Structure formats: structure tokens, C-alpha cells
Amino acid sequence: MNGRRHYAGGDLARALTIEDLRHMARRRLPRFLFEYVDGGAEDEVTLHRNRHAFANLALVPSTLVDVSNRSLAVDLFGRSVAAPLVVAPTGFNGLLSERADVALARAAARAGVPFTLSMASNVPLEEVASEAGGRLWMQLYWVRDRDFIRRLVARAQAASFEALVLTTDVQVSGGREWDRRNYRAGMALTLRNRLDVLAHPRWLWRIARHGGLPRFANLRELAPPDAATVVDDMVALGRNMDPSVNWEHLKWLRSLWPGRLLVKGVLSAADARSAIGHGADGVILSNHGGRQLDGAVSPLEVLPAIRDALGPEAVILLDGGVRRGVDVVKARALGATAVMTGRNGLYGVAAGGESGAARALEILRQEIDRALALLGTPDIETVDARVLHRRANSQSPATTSPLLEGVI
Numbered sequence: 288m289n290g291r292r293h294y295a296g297g298d299l300a301r302a303l304t305i306e307d308l309r310h311m312a313r314r315r316l317p318r319f320l321f322e323y324v325d326g327g328a329e330d331e332v333t334l335h336r337n338r339h340a341f342a343n344l345a346l347v348p349s350t351l352v353d354v355s356n357r358s359l360a361v362d363l364f365g366r367s368v369a370a371p372l373v374v375a376p377t378g379f380n381g382l383l384s385e386r387a388d389v390a391l392a393r394a395a396a397r398a399g400v401p402f403t404l405s406m407a408s409n410v411p412l413e414e415v416a417s418e419a420g421g422r423l424w425m426q427l428y429w430v431r432d433r434d435f436i437r438r439l440v441a442r443a444q445a446a447s448f449e450a451l452v453l454t455t456d457v458q459v460s461g462g463r464e465w466d467r468r469n470y471r472a473g474m475a476l477t478l479r480n481r482l483d484v485l486a487h488p489r490w491l492w493r494i495a496r497h498g499g500l501p502r503f504a505n506l507r508e509l510a511p512p513d514a515a516t517v518v519d520d521m522v523a524l525g526r527n528m529d530p531s532v533n534w535e536h537l538k539w540l541r542s543l544w545p546g547r548l549l550v551k552g553v554l555s556a557a558d559a560r561s562a563i564g565h566g567a568d569g570v571i572l573s574n575h576g577g578r579q580l581d582g583a584v585s586p587l588e589v590l591p592a593i594r595d596a597l598g599p600e601a602v603i604l605l606d607g608g609v610r611r612g613v614d615v616v617k618a619r620a621l622g623a624t625a626v627m628t629g630r631n632g633l634y635g636v637a638a639g640g641e642s643g644a645a646r647a648l649e650i651l652r653q654e655i656d657r658a659l660a661l662l663g664t665p666d667i668e669t670v671d672a673r674v675l676h677r678r679a680n681s682q683s684p685a686t687t688s689p690l691l692e693g694v695i
């Protein structure tokens with residue numbers, strides 16, 4: 288845009304921003320994989336909208352405030368977290384680096400924030416619990432096999448997971464045509480992509496050393512007994528995904544699970560109320576990082592109305608497009624309890640395993656800290672809508688585009 292270069296070398300300490308980690312990841316990963324992480328659905332309107340929603344919100348700092356002591360800690364379900372961050376569930380992390388689920392979970396534990404394990408992880412939930420510790424949440428897609436759900440929930444309980452996250456915005460897969468174009472029939476990469484994989488020998492070596500592409504470790508029981516590869520696991524999961532999932536299923540899940548329960552994929556006040564009404568302990572406002580319904584509204588745009596609808600005590604998380612600490616501060620100002628972060632950690636783990644994931648969280652932490660100082664609000668708990676720029680004669684925060692107008 289402005290001709291500035293990003294860092295894409297091998298030294299994590301020289302990655303100053305998430306965008307640097309993204310460039311490092313791009314260099315290390317075969318193209319089809321980088322696209323898998325980076326892309327959104329269809330025309331990527333929602334993917335970009337998520338970033339614009341943050342950019343279009345302006346802050347008004349208070350000056351001559353003593354900011355020498357700053358605090359990023361917030362309360363989440365009655366316990367303190369070091370910063371208002373939760374690592375979002377992402378499937379197939381094991382393609383990005385070895386045992387990336389554990390790497391991300393360890394980085395989160397070190398940073399003092401919860402980690403959410405995807406149901407489509409490559410490491411079994413029990414191993415993540417024993418190798419990483421920390422506050423662990425388990426994500427669930429609704430599948431037809433109820434016994435499987437029962438067993439998975441029981442396993443998460445036995446492994447002391449704190450929360451269950453039901454993802455509700457994958458009734459069917461989003462249209463990611465660029466992803467499909469990378470394959471010929473089935474899951475066979477096109478010739479061009481196979482050549483590109485050969486041009487990434489270090490990635491190839493890592494995968495080969497661990498016996499090929501990692502399986503979906505929590506989903507073995509869904510696949511037929513003769514399933515031998517992760518492609519078989521993917522086919523089994525695809526066949527089992529249940530588009531009939533509805534509020535009654537949430538009620539059933541509530542009766543099964545004694546821990547915290549969150550619904551991920553909420554974008555309206557009516558659904559947020561319904562989630563709480565059916566027993567959820569919190570909602571995650573999300574459009575799946577722009578990977579599902581293209582054209583969907585951004586969580587930041589609907590946050591104020593949902594905070595109004597649920598009241599000041601409700602746990603409301605938000606994800607999609609958080610790339611800077613100042614985005615986290617803006618989300619807090621509009622009423623989010625905390626934000627979930629997806630791609631940030633993935634760029635980090637692809638760039639440098641556990642250290643890279645930790646670097647991503649550290650960059651965000653440093654940026655939040657700096658934003659609090661420059662905003663003149665040293666305690667993140669006291670950040671509220673007063674820090675947002677309002678147009679004259681308007682009750683709503685002013686934005687530089689019509690995007691957020693009428694919504695907030």
C-alpha cells in the first residue's frame with residue numbers, strides 16, 4: 288500500500304506485527320495451505336468487512352492522565368484472564384506445524400488466556416490437557432451421531448475442560464472456491480500445487496517425518512473402521528455434519544454438560560437472547576472469520592445492540608478481523624467481554640511453532656498495553672463507549688463510513 292516492507296525472515300523477535308507473522312507464514316507454507324488459513328468465503332466481502340469495521344471506529348484519547356500503572360486483566364466467568372483474549376478454535380492446525388494444537392494451547396497458557404480446541408484438531412483433547420494445561424475450552428460441531436457427541440462431551444469433562452463451545456454457523460461449508468481450485472477430484476492437489484509443495488521441502492520433511500498428514504484425532508470413532516487417512520476422516524465428518532441442528536439440540540447439550548456453555552456464530556440480538564434462554568452461559572459473536580456466509584454483518588457492528596439486549600453482566604465474546612491491540616480496545620469499548628483470535632495464532636504457529644504462537648499473543652498484549660496508555664485509560668476494565676468518537680448531535684459513535692451507522 289505505502290511501499291513499506293514486512294519482515295518475512297526466520298527470527299521471531301523481528302516480527303513486530305501480526306502482519307509480519309503473516310508474511311513469515313506465507314513464506315513457510317505451501318500456497319494451498321496459506322490460502323486455507325488466510326482466505327474467506329466467495330468474494331471475501333465479509334472477510335474485508337471485519338477489518339473495516341475496526342478501522343472505521345475512531346478513538347478519543349484523554350490527555351494528561353497518569354498512565355504509569357496499566358492493567359489488561361479482565362474477569363471471564365468469575366476468573367481473571369491476563370488480557371481480554373481467547374484463542375479461537377481452528378481445525379487442522381497440525382498442517383501448519385508439528386502438534387500445533389498443543390503449541391497454541393501452551394502459548395495461551397503461558398499468556399494467561401484460555402485456549403479453545405477445535406473438534407477437528409489433530410491432537411486428542413486428553414493430550415492437549417496433559418501437555419498444555421491452562422484454561423481449556425472444547426469446540427463442537429453438531430453431528431448426527433448423538434452417542435459420539437455424548438462421548439466427546441464426557442471426555443472433555445473428564446479432562447477438566449472449562450467450557451464447551453457449540454459452533455452454529457457451519458450448517459454447510461462456506462463457498463471457498465479458491466480452496467476447491469487447489470484440488471483436482473477429491474482431495475488430490477493439482478499438479479501446480481504439487482510442484483509448489485515440492486518447493487517447500489522443509490514443510491514436506493516435517494509432514495513426512497510424522498508419517499504424513501495428521502489425522503483428526505478426536506474424530507476417529509466417526510470414521511469407518513477401515514479409515515486410514517485424514518481424507519477418510521474428512522469424508523466421515525462431512526457426511527456426519529447435521530444441518531438440522533437447532534435450539535432443541537442446544538437444550539439437549541445443556542442437559543449433558545455441567546461446565547460453561549457458549550454458542551459461537553451469533554449475530555443478532557434475538558439469537559443472543561435465545562442462546563441464553565436455552566441455557567448458554569455466553570455468546571460468541573462471529574461470522575467464522577468471513578469463511579461462511581459471505582455478505583454477513585461483522586460482529587463489531589452488532590455488538591452494541593447485543594450488549595443492550597443481554598445486559599451488563601452477560602459474557603459476550605467477539606471474533607473476526609482482530610489484528611491489532613487497538614482492535615481489542617475498540618471491542619471492549621463497544622461492550623465485548625473479550626475477543627477471540629483465530630488467524631493471528633495460526634500465522635504465529637506456522638511461522639515458528641509454539642514460540643511463534645506465543646509471539647502472536649505477545650504482540651497483541653504489547654499493543655493493547657500501548658493503546659491503553661495512549662488512550663489515557665490505564666485500566667482496560669474502565670474502557671467504555673466514552674472513548675469512542677461521536678459526531679455532533681449524535682448518540683452513536685461516529686464512523687468514517689456508513690458501515691456502522693444505524694447499527695451502533
Ligand SMILES: Cc1cc2nc3c(=O)[nH]c(=O)nc-3n(C[C@H](O)[C@H](O)[C@H](O)COP(=O)(O)O)c2cc1C
Binds near residue numbers: 426575608609627
Ligand atoms: C484455518 C481456520 C480454521 C478454522 N476452524 C474452525 C473450527 O474448526 N471450528 C470453529 O468453530 N471455527 C473455526 N474457525 C473460525 C475461528 O474459530 C474464528 O471464528 C475466526 O478465525 C475468527 O476470525 P479471525 O481469524 O479473523 O480472528 C477457523 C478459522 C480458520 C482461519
